Amino acid sequence: MSTLRSRGPGRPRRLPVAEQRALVLRAARALFAEQGVQGATIEHVARRAGLTRQSVYEQFGDKAALFREAVADVEEQAYRTIAARASGDADLDLRSWAHRNYATMFDFVAAHPDALPVLQEAERTGIPALTRLRSRLAEVYTAASRERWAAHGVEPGRADTALVTLYFAMTEALVDLHRTGDPADRDALIDLLTEFTVGGVLRLYNQAPDVLARLR
Structure with a gap:
């Protein structure tokens, strides 16, 4: 009767391919974020993942x-x-929905x-992943917000696209402000975004409706 062979002393167990890929991607994401695509090396990635360089090359081919793959994963x-989160909770009112979605991004x-x-490094190297992500999320946000604006009598029309673009630009800037240096108060930033965007559009609609009308 055949028996299972035991590994030799000190011989590491070979991890399943899926587990190796996950380890490499996790290590690569961290290193590309810290050092950029130019600074990170396959050697650095392999060391952080606890694998050999050969394993990384077998899984992904080369650093590019x-x-x-790391960008696509993110x-x-x-x-x-x-x-x-953006497409759920249809019973939330406009302010609560906006507040929750800003909180989700943070x-x-x-x-x-x-x-x-x-994602920012990808944009710098010519991979429009962040631009593509904004565009994909804009479709979800536009559809979800339109119903909530209607409850306030607002029909933004094509202004939806411009508004969502502004939302993302402001959120990314404030998330970066919170993430780097001396972080600002998270909840205060989320409240600021909520009131600035929701209150701002309602004020436009009531006091300067021609601005939105020109974008329809």
């Missing part, structure tokens, strides 16, 4: 391919997390501190 994770960056730097 690994960077593309983009999909961000889209799934943020889009799911929470995502706090939970995944390498995400935004990796």
Whole structure:
């Protein structure tokens, strides 16, 4: 009867391919965020992942391919997390919905501190992952916000696209402000975004309706 062979002393167990990929991607995301695509090396990634350089090359080919995979991984994770929150809870009123979605973006960056730097590095190197993410999320946000604006008698029309673009630009700037240097108060920033955007559009609609009308 055959028996299982035991490994020799000190011989490491070979991890399943999926587990190796996950370790490499996690290490690569952190290093690309810290050092950029130029500064990070396959050697650095392998060391942080606890694998050999050969394992990384077998999984991803080269550093350029690994960077593309890491960027795609971040983009999909961000889209799934943020889009799911934006399209849910149909019973929330406009301010509560906006507040929760701003909080979601702050929470995502706090939970995944390498995400935004990796996406920003991708943009700098010619991979429009952040631009694409904004565009994909804009579709979700536009559809979800339109119903809530209607409850206030606001029909923004094509202004929706411009408004969502502004939302993302302001949120990314304030998330960066919170993430780097001396962080500002998270809840205060979220309240600021909520009141500035929701209150601002309602004020436009009531006091300068021609501005929105020209964008329809």
